[in-house]
Amino acid sequence: MHDEFLCHVTAYGVCDGRRIGVPLGTYRAPTLALALWWLRDRASWMADRLDPPPESTHIPHGALVPVAAGVPDVPRLLRRWCRDPVQQALVADELAVGRLVRIAASDDTTEYELLAESVDALRMQRTLPALVVPVA
16 A cells, blocks of 8 residues: 555646646645545636636626537536546555556646656655666
């Protein structure tokens, strides 16, 4: 069981012909449960900012419009992932054995990425090349 997890949220878009990543947050989770909580919280946070409730007082009337046909609804995808216990269990299982987990959703302009990995697995990857020495 891996004990500590590094979690990131990043948005990627294209600017001047280059793919640019904008970090939206990082968290070093001391437990698997907190890593999962943070990933769900950030997914929900992104969904709420991309698709605020129509009754929000800080948004002018008529400023919100439905997603165009054929364009992926990123907020709906993120909210669905947050509520899916099967997906949550899959992420927990992958992290528990030290695998990198990437959850991504894209619309026509931006890719939103949630990433989590075991700190222990990262440490092992850094030391592994030093442990493997070719014998002549």
